[in-house]
Structures are given as C-alpha cells and as structure tokens.
Amino acid sequence: MTHAPQELTIRPLAGPQELVLFRRLSYVLDHELAEDLESGRRRPEWMWVALRGERVVARIAWWSQGGDIPLFLDFFDLDDTLPEPERGEAGLRLLEAATAAVVPAGAPRPEYGRFVPADWREDPAARDVVEARIRVMERSGARMLVERLRLEWRAGTPVPAGSGRLRFRPVDGREDLLSLMTPAMEGTLDAHGRADLASGLGAREAAEKHYDEELARYTTPREWWRIAELPGGEPVGFVIPARNNYNPIIAYIGVLPAQRGHGYIDDILAEGTRVLAAQDGVERIRASTDLGNVPMAKSFERLGYVNFERSFDMVWD
Structure with missing residues (x-):
C-alpha cells in the first residue's frame, strides 16, 4: 500500500537554538552559520525549514552584511533522498512561502548563489543535486546569470617578484x-x-x-x-x-x-x-x-x- 506524504509544515526558525534542526541537511557553508547568527549577518527569521513530521525535507536562508534587509540567498537545500516530483514540490513551496515573508514587498528578490563541486557536471550524483535546485529556481522565475570558478592560492605557493614593467x-x-x-x-x-x-x-x-x-x-x-x-x-x-x-x-x-x-x-x-x-x-x-x-x-x-x-x-x- 502506498501512503501519501505527511503534510508539509513550512516555518522560520524559532531562534538560534534551532540551528541544530536547520543543520539536519548539509552544505559547505554550514560551519559559518553560528558565527553569522551571532554577528547579525543572519537572522532566525531569515532561516526557514520545510518539515514532514520531524524530518527536514528542505531549508532556505538569506545573508546580509548586518543590515535589516537580506542581500543574498545562499542556502537552499533539498532532501535528495526524496523522489521527484516530491523533492521539487517541497522546495518550491518553501521557496515561495519564505520569500514572501522575508523579502520586503516591492523589493527586488536577492540573487541566489550556490557553491558546487568543480566537476559537478561529470559526477552524476553531484549533477542531480545541482540540477534539482536549478529546476526549482527556474520554476519560480529565476534564470542563470553566470557560472564561476572559485580559486585559491595557498601559503607556500611561490609569488613571482615584480617584472619591473609596472x-x-x-x-x-x-x-x-x-x-x-x-x-x-x-x-x-x-x-x-x-x-x-x-x-x-x-x-x-x-x-x-x-x-x-x-x-x-x-x-x-x-x-x-x-x-x-x-x-x-x-x-x-x-x-x-x-x-x-x-x-x-x-x-x-x-x-x-x-x-x-x-x-x-x-x-x-x-x-x-x-x-x-x-x-x-x-x-x-x-x-x-x-x-x-x-x-x-x-x-x-x-x-x-x-x-x-x-x-x-x-x-x-
């Protein structure tokens, strides 16, 4: 017998004490969340979850420089063990409900950015994760602006001396x-x-x-x-x-x-x-x-x- 999914509960975090709930899904920036909350770069009311019972099936959060207006949407995660279309529907409902509550009426929607593996197109599992989020964003009316390389210089790497040309x-x-x-x-x-x-x-x-x-x-x-x-x-x-x-x-x-x-x-x-x-x-x-x-x-x-x-x-x- 197939059972219908439990009703979806969509809400913001009640406070910093619910960070453990938010972190039931994972992303590479999780380690920054606690400090961001302490500094005011994030607020509990800008951090939302979609729950089926006690299970977090999607989450979303915005970031700012410490002001009253969120500047950037940088967390949007789905429970990737869920099948489609359930995964995408839960994400879309969360995105729409949270955006309506967080982004001031009449204000432009903050840009959405996500870090992805360098080889995400070649790795089928990583590609599924990335494309699932892109599909939800596109259904909400977003479009891809740019894909970027993230680069890192590490201590010990030689830095050339000036050439003298400049x-x-x-x-x-x-x-x-x-x-x-x-x-x-x-x-x-x-x-x-x-x-x-x-x-x-x-x-x-x-x-x-x-x-x-x-x-x-x-x-x-x-x-x-x-x-x-x-x-x-x-x-x-x-x-x-x-x-x-x-x-x-x-x-x-x-x-x-x-x-x-x-x-x-x-x-x-x-x-x-x-x-x-x-x-x-x-x-x-x-x-x-x-x-x-x-x-x-x-x-x-x-x-x-x-x-x-x-x-x-x-x-x-």
Missing part, C-alpha cells in the same frame, strides 16, 4: 579608483558588469554601483588597494586585495581597454597576491572569475591559484 601606488580615494573602473567596464567579460550595462546603467553608474555595494563595505586597509601604472605614469589597471568576513580575497581586478593584450594582468594579480600574502597568518587567498573569462582564469592558473570549486548565480528579472 609600478604600483595606493588608491587615492573613491574618485581615483572610479576614474579607472569606469573605462574598464568597456568590453568587460564579467557577467554582473555586463548585466548592469544591459539594464541601462552607464559605465560610470555601473562602476559606482560596484564600488558602493561591494568595495566600500570592506573594512580592511584601503592602503592595500593598488593602481598599476607604466613607468611614465600612464594608468594600466588596478587590483583590490581585501578580506571579507571569512577569507583574504582578490576582490576586484581590472585592466584598461587600451592596455589589454600585453600580459599586464599577471603583474597586477601578482601584486595583489603579494599584498595579502605579506599579512600575518594568511594561509590562503580566495578569488573567483566567470567561467567565460578565460584570460582571467589563465592568469590565476599561472600564478598558482587552484580551482577548488565552482559557483553559480541566478537572478529574477
């Missing part, structure tokens, strides 16, 4: 950097930058958005930020070494259109890596680049960065 100086304030970020938007291979331009933003507006929404939030020293110049003072590009809430990172890197094709990206990436590697206790440096940005990926590879994972971002138009 000189580096600190960034002298917001306008100094924006004056280079703006022309660097021309011909960008970055999917987020291209999407901003396609939405109608001008290059200057897109650069300001990137600066204000991401770069300005880093609390590590601005003295780490570097502008690359030719010996005569002509600007070539820039690199933003920083530290987010979890790791030292290469936050942003760019080469001006007129200077592309000369291999300067290797010099600029090496400088950013040297800045971070010189800080106390740095065991690794993280970075990412779009799968389609082959020149950038090759530069990271030449500098000894390892592709340890991938990620993808989905958006709602």
Whole structure:
C-alpha cells in the first residue's frame, strides 16, 4: 500500500537554538552559520525549514552584511533522498512561502548563489543535486546569470617578484579608483558588469554601483588597494586585495581597454597576491572569475591559484 506524504509544515526558525534542526541537511557553508547568527549577518527569521513530521525535507536562508534587509540567498537545500516530483514540490513551496515573508514587498528578490563541486557536471550524483535546485529556481522565475570558478592560492605557493614593467601606488580615494573602473567596464567579460550595462546603467553608474555595494563595505586597509601604472605614469589597471568576513580575497581586478593584450594582468594579480600574502597568518587567498573569462582564469592558473570549486548565480528579472 502506498501512503501519501505527511503534510508539509513550512516555518522560520524559532531562534538560534534551532540551528541544530536547520543543520539536519548539509552544505559547505554550514560551519559559518553560528558565527553569522551571532554577528547579525543572519537572522532566525531569515532561516526557514520545510518539515514532514520531524524530518527536514528542505531549508532556505538569506545573508546580509548586518543590515535589516537580506542581500543574498545562499542556502537552499533539498532532501535528495526524496523522489521527484516530491523533492521539487517541497522546495518550491518553501521557496515561495519564505520569500514572501522575508523579502520586503516591492523589493527586488536577492540573487541566489550556490557553491558546487568543480566537476559537478561529470559526477552524476553531484549533477542531480545541482540540477534539482536549478529546476526549482527556474520554476519560480529565476534564470542563470553566470557560472564561476572559485580559486585559491595557498601559503607556500611561490609569488613571482615584480617584472619591473609596472609600478604600483595606493588608491587615492573613491574618485581615483572610479576614474579607472569606469573605462574598464568597456568590453568587460564579467557577467554582473555586463548585466548592469544591459539594464541601462552607464559605465560610470555601473562602476559606482560596484564600488558602493561591494568595495566600500570592506573594512580592511584601503592602503592595500593598488593602481598599476607604466613607468611614465600612464594608468594600466588596478587590483583590490581585501578580506571579507571569512577569507583574504582578490576582490576586484581590472585592466584598461587600451592596455589589454600585453600580459599586464599577471603583474597586477601578482601584486595583489603579494599584498595579502605579506599579512600575518594568511594561509590562503580566495578569488573567483566567470567561467567565460578565460584570460582571467589563465592568469590565476599561472600564478598558482587552484580551482577548488565552482559557483553559480541566478537572478529574477
């Protein structure tokens, strides 16, 4: 005899004490949850579960920089032992109910991002997990924006000395950097930058958005930020070494259109890596680049960065 599934209960966590319930499903960022709750980057009311009896069949959570509005959807997990369509239906009901409660009315839905194994397409089990979540997101109206390589430099990996072709100086304030970020938007291979331009933003507006929404939030020293110049003072590009809430990172890197094709990206990436590697206790440096940005990926590879994972971002138009 076949029994109908138990009724689905969908609700937010009652408080941090229910983190153990949330963690009945697993994801690579689970180890960050407790600290994120303590710091205010997450809130129990932004963390939801779908239950059949005592069994967690799906979960979802949003992240912020500590403000009152969730900025990013980064947890969405399903019980992958469930058959389809039950697995997908439970996920979709959770996604819709939680989004309606968490995202303010009229506000754009935060982007969804997920880390996935580097070989997820070749591994049938990993592919099933990834594609199950993509299907649910697409049913809710989301579309794939980009797949990215996640990269890591590890302590002990040699960092080449400067080639002497470029000189580096600190960034002298917001306008100094924006004056280079703006022309660097021309011909960008970055999917987020291209999407901003396609939405109608001008290059200057897109650069300001990137600066204000991401770069300005880093609390590590601005003295780490570097502008690359030719010996005569002509600007070539820039690199933003920083530290987010979890790791030292290469936050942003760019080469001006007129200077592309000369291999300067290797010099600029090496400088950013040297800045971070010189800080106390740095065991690794993280970075990412779009799968389609082959020149950038090759530069990271030449500098000894390892592709340890991938990620993808989905958006709602």
